[in-house]
Amino acid sequence: MIKRVDELPAVLTCFAYRREYFAEMEGMLATVREHHPDWPIVAGRGPVEGFDLPTLEVESPLGKSYWTIPVPLELDGSENDWLRVVRVKGWWLAQVWRNCAGLVDADFCRVVWADADARFNGALDIEVEPDAEVVAGPWWHDREGKGLDTICSGLLLFQGAKEGVVGEILNQWSSNCLAQIRNLPVQNKPWPDSDQEVLTEVLGSFSNSAASFSLIKLEMDKYVGYPIKDGKLVKRALVDSWYMIDKMRLPETREAAWPPPEEYRRTAAIGTPLPGWNPDDDRRE
Amino acid sequence: MNIMYIVQHWPSLFETYMCREVQWMKNRGHKVAVVSLGSEGPMGFRGVSGYIDPSALGLDEVPVLRLEAKHLSKDEMAGEANSFARRHNADLIDAHFAREPAEVACDVHAASGIPFTVRMRGGDVHSNTSPKLGSIVDRASAICPVSQFLADVLVGRRKLKSAPNGIPADVSPGKLRVLPYNLSAKYLSREPAKQSDDVQIVGSIGRLVPLKRFQDIIAAVAGLSREFPGLRLLIIGGGVLEADLLEQARRLGVADRVEITGFKSWDETMHLAGRFHIYVQPSELEGFCLTAVEAAFKGVPLVLSRTGIHEECVEPGTNGYLFDAGDVAALRGHLRSLLSAGANRRREMGSASLEIAGGRFSEENVMPRIESVFQSAISGAALPS
Known part of the structure; x- marks a missing residue:
């Protein structure tokens, strides 16, 4: 029987690597707690000082722990920092699946990832067969047919048996992301390619295998909606996405006053101008 | 510290x-x-x-x-x-x-x-x-x-x-x-396991892998089945040899007396072990073998191969017997002794198991x-x- 995911137990997870993301993630988690008060949360913050390798402090109902990312990130202030940190996501989700998914069921896992800059305006309504192997995420359709279709990893749902095909997908995604952190690939997309392109490729390879899973392609506007147009708040999605990438990807934008204050994001009426908006600074529109 | x-x-x-x-x-x-x-x-x-x-x-x-x-x-x-x-x-x-x-x-x-x-x-x-x-x-x-x-x-x-x-x-x-x-003393039974002259369940616990030699217990039990019509074998565990062991029991004519449970959680295992009247561990090689201690905590006589912790679990003649791994005749002989000794004697030996194991492994x-x-x-x- 199909159910909405908000009627099912799930682990919500995210990590914030670099201090700029800490408050951002807190804001996201507050909206998750509001709409999914029963979901256990696994949240990481890093880097923790004093370790040679990049290490995150992890809080969950299981207690406090430290997870060491098994590759050096070698952050040097360049754009590569962002390209490496986002790829930690694949490894992180495989770890959560392995170590924490039992928080809701010993053998069957359901894990939801939300980016730190996501804000939930309601409970997730993704519909799933509760015991099926499922990957769900917003899907970008390449209307020009260049083969660039991709899952968008700002919000993801993974569901399946602990040792099932979705677990294998996560392990493969993790391995590929770690390999790319060590050796960043040449950028060959119209946008900076990241963990989501790695996941798209892995999903493609598993779609061609005998192992069976369902890929649910969610509407982007609803699940990673961008609320701003022409310097104004124009809409609210079920999950808003506030594009920290605009601040954190390039070295020259890291001091930018972005995203807007939390209060604006949560309470501003439709049509409210962005505080301090300058059309000349707007890169997204 | x-x-x-x-x-x-x-x-x-x-x-x-x-x-x-x-x-x-x-x-x-x-x-x-x-x-x-x-x-x-x-x-x-x-x-x-x-x-x-x-x-x-x-x-x-x-x-x-x-x-x-x-x-x-x-x-x-x-x-x-x-x-x-x-x-x-x-x-x-x-x-x-x-x-x-x-x-x-x-x-x-x-x-x-x-x-x-x-x-x-x-x-x-x-x-x-x-x-x-x-x-x-x-x-x-x-x-x-x-x-x-x-x-x-x-x-x-x-x-x-x-x-x-x-x-x-x-x-x-x-x-x-x-x-x-x-093991915590809270798992130590207050009394030895109840024994019966009508039904005797020989039990064993472990992964069904060659090193554990579960085939020896099946062979020993098969050799005693005519003498002891109430004899049963309960193996708690799963593994690669499950089908082979069931086939062996069928071949030896004791399929109706042998039950293999498959993998069980610790809680389920301890619950099922409460049905044992005699515990056997025939392993070729062990480092410890916690299951022998767990069985001893249930208050049953033990028949264990000479490996791992087994020699520290058993005082021969007091709470059980030891044998060399692979010596099916010796294993059968010890089981025959215990089965022939009667329910009261087995209960006394189970009581001794509680004392020995509780003192050494709590x-x-x-x-x-x-x-x-x-x-x-x-x-x-x-x-x-």
């Missing part, structure tokens, strides 16, 4: 004694931290799911460093473990067991001077020794096999058919102490010994005898 445990995987469903030890040390007021190397556990348990909630054991406040052995070099693991040891002001590192955890502990000791102790289980000594075993036993403050059998194999007092590399090892007698696995008796070894390792004093 500030103790930092280094383990293969935390928390592990199949090594719950670790959780209990950490809990016990914490309750004694010691500060405890855990480094989980994320390496594989015992082969036979791969693919078997399970989950432990540390908060249910009061362990959610224990800081844990999670590493992934398959992606990290030994140097990287030692570096991270050393940073974690500094963060927690560790006085002592306790490595479970003498493979990767002890190798990392040895490297952290070399870099930091923090003393370390090593727990040794079966595979570490009798089959899959660390290539660094020599350095480990040389530098550790205490080497602690889980049974006297393993201690004897380690130092060459007891010979195996085929000894792995590094065995026997040159271990100073002053640093060798046996620290057995243990958490309440073993944990203080572990604590004393740790304290001596930190202070540099001679280890307690």
